[in-house]
Amino acid sequence: MAIRTILYGYNVENGKTVINIQESEIVKKVFSLYAEGKTLSDIALMLTDHNVIYFRNEVKWNKNTISRMIENEKYIGNDVYPTIISPELFNKARTIKNQKSCKQKKHTKEIELLRKITVCGKCGGRYKRINTWGTREKWMCSNGCACVTYIDDSILEKAISDNFNTAINNPALLDIKADSKYQPTIEAVKEENELLRLMDQPKISFSAVSKSIMQEAKVRFNCCEFDDGELTEELKDEISQLSIDEKLDCRTMKKYIKQVTIQSDGRITTVFINNAEITNGGA
Numbered sequence: 063m064a065i066r067t068i069l070y071g072y073n074v075e076n077g078k079t080v081i082n083i084q085e086s087e088i089v090k091k092v093f094s095l096y097a098e099g100k101t102l103s104d105i106a107l108m109l110t111d112h113n114v115i116y117f118r119n120e121v122k123w124n125k126n127t128i129s130r131m132i133e134n135e136k137y138i139g140n141d142v143y144p145t146i147i148s149p150e151l152f153n154k155a156r157t158i159k160n161q162k163s164c165k166q167k168k169h170t171k172e173i174e175l176l177r178k179i180t181v182c183g184k185c186g187g188r189y190k191r192i193n194t195w196g197t198r199e200k201w202m203c204s205n206g207c208a209c210v211t212y213i214d215d216s217i218l219e220k221a222i223s224d225n226f227n228t229a230i231n232n233p234a235l236l237d238i239k240a241d242s243k244y245q246p247t248i249e250a251v252k253e254e255n256e257l258l259r260l261m262d263q264p265k266i267s268f269s270a271v272s273k274s275i276m277q278e279a280k281v282r283f284n285c286c287e288f289d290d291g292e293l294t295e296e297l298k299d300e301i302s303q304l305s306i307d308e309k310l311d312c313r314t315m316k317k318y319i320k321q322v323t324i325q326s327d328g329r330i331t332t333v334f335i336n337n338a339e340i341t342n343g344g345a
């Protein structure tokens with residue numbers, strides 16, 4: 063497929079960019095239709111229906127071609143490009159486009175929730191969501207670890223739904239591995255050593271040992287992330303009865319998801335309320 067290198071509406075003659083009369087009429091038509099309220103797709107369809115050639119006998123218009131045209135400031139003219147569109151018309155089209163994309167970017171309840179529970183896989187800091195140009199959202203770590211992920215809301219939501227579907231199809235994945243949970247703190251190690259020392263005495267003081275055992279048990283207990291088996295069973299039971307067609311709604315997310323982690327390689331981990339984690343295949 064050949065790619066147009068000269069901007070639609072222009073020709074190059076003797077090294078100079080000049081207006082292509084026929085094409086420039088189409089450009090004007092596109093801008094005025096858009097300013098009248100037609101959508102990008104409407105306009106693409108109209109041009110296709112009228113067999114308007116885009117390039118080398120090809121009639122290939124879509125909403126992206128129209129979108130790029132409307133955003134291209136060269137049409138108002140500069141040192142190289144002669145004017146096709148008046149700045150007034152250009153600005154009118156731009157205003158409409160901005161308004162439309164603002165509307166589309168209006169946060170859904172799901173995105174509002176995700177803003178609160180999405181964290182950085184590298185440092186655990188909160189991920190911020192920033193709107194950038196037109197189509198993509200930029201999620202970045204607010205903790206200053208320089209993790210920046212460009213990701214569409216729709217892709218993020220899809221990954222979370224995929225993870226959720228994985229859990230629906232295989233609820234056993236929601237089991238928490240008990241052995242991965244125990245991580246002794248320095249205090250626990252100290253208590254443990256103290257107990258060993260007491261039991262290593264030639265003359266064992268039973269009251270000191272029993273006190274030490276209780277103390278150690280307490281410290282150990284505190285450094286276990288308590289796996290509530292009942293919660294896991296309930297979660298498995300409820301999730302296995304769900305079916306997610308497209309994306310998760312806010313209520314389901316709130317009910318079952320504790321956290322979403324954006325990994326530095328772009329993969330998305332869904333952390334369920336019982337701390338079980340499921341990561342999607344990758345971006």
Ligand SMILES: [Zn+2]
Binds near residue numbers: 187203208209
């Ligand atoms: Zn980070």
